[in-house]
Amino acid sequence: MYVRNCWYVAAWDHELKVGELISRTLINEPVALYRAQDGAIVGLADRCCHRLAPLSLGRIEGDDLRCMYHGLKFNRSGACIEIPGQDMIPATACVKSYPAVSRHSWIWVWMGDPARADEALIPPAVGFEDPNWTLRSGHMDYDANYLLINDNLTDFTHLSYVHANSFGASEVFARTRPNIERLDRGVRIWRWVVDGFRDAKAAPHRRAEGDNWQTYDYLAPGILLMHTAVLPTGSAERFGHKSPDLSQVEVLSDNFTSQAVTPMTDHTSRYFFSWGPRAAESSDAMAEAMLAVANLAFSEDKAMIEAQQKMVDANPGVKPVLTSADVGPMLMRSVIERMIAAEAAPGAALPAAASAA
């Protein structure tokens, strides 16, 4: 079961070149994507209505797409506009069209009711065009259900164990619980990390001295938007361990990461991510160093989560024994479950859009 009335990240914008077709499977549905001549993104079910051949093996003709098995041609709305050798085109000759948009360097596809596709619901990720940040990016495929990755990203306890040698969190980090707030379409998680990185190997983007302030929103279906700032030692206490007013304090350094977890099938997911420091002199080198660490850390997650998925699959009846670290994952799962339930209730309003964390 998936939320349908939301935007899924299908690809990096730069993966979809003009005149080329790509195919991406989202929540078990194959979608063919291409750019129309006005630059708009076209998303069509990647399955010809005639004989079910993939349209992504087809040919773009202007704004239209021709199936290259028997030549049926579809317009960007998915209507068949030509059947070679036949004058009459039956009304049933059409393929599903998916609303699709390029925004914040990602291509987003709306998998639900097209009439409800609202670009205001696209999460405020940070794209390469944003002048404030110097970003590097990547993606990674998982042999795992996206919910296990969501669980991972809404409970950073694992940093002290999975990432002891990459992000460099000490065990103090795991013993400290973050603050968690429910949002309409997700959760907000924030914490001060005063001691959490003190004893650990310093990651390149982390100052040896200072209090770390870390806040992120995690939005359905699986969009993580996180801001981390290193503030002078004593800042956590100065702000009463609450949310700081960053205009009232010297920010020693800060960085931003946008991440997206996209269910491809029930058993596979694609994980997109960018990360980088505030734009400044020499931030290119810093961004590259940060992405190198992130790539290492995300490989550690992937190894653990894929192993976990195998155990889950092999033990279908076994329920997890939850701990107090599971508040984030459980809250996020409940947000998703409520959204799915709401979609089953006809006429219900969609949850409101997220604002920047």
Add this chain to the structure above:
Amino acid sequence: MYVRNCWYVAAWDHELKVGELISRTLINEPVALYRAQDGAIVGLADRCCHRLAPLSLGRIEGDDLRCMYHGLKFNRSGACIEIPGQDMIPATACVKSYPAVSRHSWIWVWMGDPARADEALIPPAVGFEDPNWTLRSGHMDYDANYLLINDNLTDFTHLSYVHANSFGASEVFARTRPNIERLDRGVRIWRWVVDGFRDAKAAPHRRAEGDNWQTYDYLAPGILLMHTAVLPTGSAERFGHKSPDLSQVEVLSDNFTSQAVTPMTDHTSRYFFSWGPRAAESSDAMAEAMLAVANLAFSEDKAMIEAQQKMVDANPGVKPVLTSADVGPMLMRSVIERMIAAEAAPGAALPAAASAA
């Protein structure tokens, strides 16, 4: 569901060397094949009745076959004639024997009632021994059900799209429907191609000038026998766009192809083919050039059909939206369905044999 009372192509004749065993899976049944000393082909269920070890791992002893797990020995009729260390051989100790024949360079196996195996029902394919044609051959394995390949071979509309760069059909070809006739065990499809190849890259076996006359029989389970002739421009009109009398016209060039689609399992098929021009001086080079084009084209088919099969598998409930190009495939499927239904009716006569196209 498969037609059982018909001959399936199991292998090229040259694949079965004297003294060697091969194993071929036909309609989900493994068959061990070897040659008896009189040259006859022996086909036995490739599964010892004792412990189900494959007999194709066995040893040919004269005309008999010994299982090399525990030594049971079977004669060419499948009766067990020796159990080492045991005098009494139970009547249940036997394996199924399949009628098998080498004809037209192929080894044919009858998967149905042995009492009804009739060599007159072997389709009149053209083998290497035929002095009229200079043939080259090959085979290819599909991860697809054979019916999807049958569909492909009974609707040449796809030539204009799948094979635009190999066989070189123009889009005019796709817009022209062939004539289709029902046969007892298949369909006959013929057409004049007056403009169909005019604008396309010339395939090596095709004359730039002239009217193409193309006729083929497609016989259950999946045997294609096609004759193509290039006749002087105007021939189509001269013969009223009907079947020409080739003795009354100068044949500029002609060629013949025999093809066989064999279901190995529900999900896999083997595709055998030979092709070549009329035997003449320098026809070897022409045959090789033709096979090179055919190999390229058949790889194009394979890529499309295997992609189609994946979509079909992933969307079990989705029905094709048929077009007027589907008359051939639908008729061929109905022939096969009727043959299967007829086999369920005890005592019904088999459909009559095909004559040459």
Add this chain to the structure above:
Amino acid sequence: MYVRNCWYVAAWDHELKVGELISRTLINEPVALYRAQDGAIVGLADRCCHRLAPLSLGRIEGDDLRCMYHGLKFNRSGACIEIPGQDMIPATACVKSYPAVSRHSWIWVWMGDPARADEALIPPAVGFEDPNWTLRSGHMDYDANYLLINDNLTDFTHLSYVHANSFGASEVFARTRPNIERLDRGVRIWRWVVDGFRDAKAAPHRRAEGDNWQTYDYLAPGILLMHTAVLPTGSAERFGHKSPDLSQVEVLSDNFTSQAVTPMTDHTSRYFFSWGPRAAESSDAMAEAMLAVANLAFSEDKAMIEAQQKMVDANPGVKPVLTSADVGPMLMRSVIERMIAAEAAPGAALPAAASAA
């Protein structure tokens, strides 16, 4: 269905190094294994109770094991003794602990009721520490259910066919039936081989002259313990073709093999084996030559049994036609079935331990 109240060979003792974790799947259950500081073997379910991550990806801390996903720590009994960031540890936070013992160079794991784990039930295999034998060892993985391997090892008829070129049995061997006795936890199989190896290529451990005396116990779930001795020609007759008193006869040469067939899953098995001659000058070279032949022979078994498994899987309804050679396999299967049935009867006594063959 598996016997649970018995010891399964999980690994060679030398596979489990101090400070390292290994994971082995036994009868479909993943088990993490390590050595405690006192040298005892710890076996824990390889699946954290929290989020089902594999504990074999964890970290040994003293005698305890920490899950390296979110940091839960377990003692050697499987009780959780730490949840980072949480004081209260619920009673449900524990993983299954399996009795595990190193004995005779193998690590044995008891998969049944821990209260009934009785080291006296460990079969009397011969380990490397035994001064009487010079052993070499190996193991091999099968894509086959363990019962098919048990069948193979309780019916040596196959030696004349599968191993004609390795162990070198003649067809006389296949035509001679061994003596078979039922044991509490298995079967005892013995035979004189007077002519069985006469015409075959001599294996390096076999004397060209002499009567072979061969006896082995095959114990649940799949432990083979075999003693082979070459005695002077005429010994079989001298002892009336019964069990010889080896103290009353000159043993020309003898050797011992211990073998274990462990079900990993329903479809996969691991086969452990050691073999070697009586310890003496130059027995190292002899042991190596014997193992080289055994490795060849066991590869022959593996090829045959995996092919057999595929046929069994593809033909679920087909029953074997049994021969008089199947007494051993059938008796061994019935022993296992009775043990499984007995486990379902609460309070029933376990079958008695085996003594040396």
